[in-house]
Amino acid sequence: MMEHSNNWETPALPSPVIILVDPQLGENIGTAARAMLNFGVSELRLVRPRDGWPNNNAIASAAGADEVLSNVKLFNSTEEAISDLHTVYASTGRVRDMIKRVVSPEYAAKNMRVTGENGKLSGILFGPERSGLENSDLALSDAIIEIPANDQFRSLNLAMAVLVVCYEWSRSKDIVPANILVMGNTRSATKTELQGLFTHLEHALDDCGFLRVKEKRPRMIQNIRNIFQRSELTEQEVRTLRGVISGLARQPSKLS
């Protein structure tokens, strides 16, 4: 039986710090907190939240990401909010008139992981909903994270931008098996079981006359076997299919 697990675990590394500068809507703060925790990022800092803190709208929209909200740290300036960080990125959709390194979320995530492995903290700045980060905040950052979006419709919702960065952080651990078959409590069929199914089916098809045209028989059998080979059948499914065959052929089924 193949065990199903995505191997996600609380990272031993410090996860990056998310810093929202001048956030306007409590709802976006809450949604950002939820998105962070979805990907194991838990430290949120707020610089001058417009509607004060704590904020009931934030709590309502965090959908239970309480550990993020209850540990929020408040700051009066971006400088103070980043003072203990080693590397700071600025997330912005627009490239300003400024010479600055621009990296993808994926690239930043990998770099932050290296930084973390060296025992140092990274952080990402996000600007207010309406206007994004000021040039003065961009100037405090080591590089800009630009999310590769549609040139004709670039502006992401604040929490969505936070999500992309946290998702890439999580991905950068190389956590996910790309393609697995979830088998539940059953196991994959053995070749013997599969052969048993084929034999059963082919006998039934001989009996009912489906394979009566001799020249077509081998090709037909191949085609049918290929269908079921591709399914990666479990032993339970083999039994189900044998029940189906017996049922259809109106023979008393021992399996149904």
Place this chain on the structure above:
Amino acid sequence: MMEHSNNWETPALPSPVIILVDPQLGENIGTAARAMLNFGVSELRLVRPRDGWPNNNAIASAAGADEVLSNVKLFNSTEEAISDLHTVYASTGRVRDMIKRVVSPEYAAKNMRVTGENGKLSGILFGPERSGLENSDLALSDAIIEIPANDQFRSLNLAMAVLVVCYEWSRSKDIVPANILVMGNTRSATKTELQGLFTHLEHALDDCGFLRVKEKRPRMIQNIRNIFQRSELTEQEVRTLRGVISGLARQPSKLS
């Protein structure tokens, strides 16, 4: 100086279709539309939106993604919503007690790109906010997309899940296809053909009494559908299987 370009361009390929099944909040529909367009995905289908359509809350939260909202297509059933699609994924955070292929968003994105290169449409199903997709909807899908999230806090906001899938679609444009099915001179079955097969088989199984135990019927049907979904059947194979069913059921087959 690093050249700034994200190489994003309107894809020549058809982008995947996003299908929201029983969405509850108009706001989430709007936010999902915005997230889609951020990554160049524009076709949105709704199955039974709870609050009707059009929806002012959706418009308010779409932040200008009007081309997505004004082209929304409405459906009364998931079956109808996917009838013209070649490959259907189901996005769900929870793995149900069901034999089903599970893929990462990245893997699905690559596969959808290959599908698109063959001129065919893919789609992704997303369930209602509160409960996620029903098993009957999962059974209509070829594979499950599982977003690799924090085991202790897995539940993503609906629009956030849409974002991750669309983001990976956008990212996948530079990536080489990993897995293709060689089809020879035939083509893959449409969902309509597949549903025709299922209906045929289930009628035959009802007639022969295989599905007589009412409580077991839905589960049994799901299991059988999942077997054939996984095979990525060609239209020729669908015809072969319908011939097999007719043959076994000893009804005069028009196809054999």
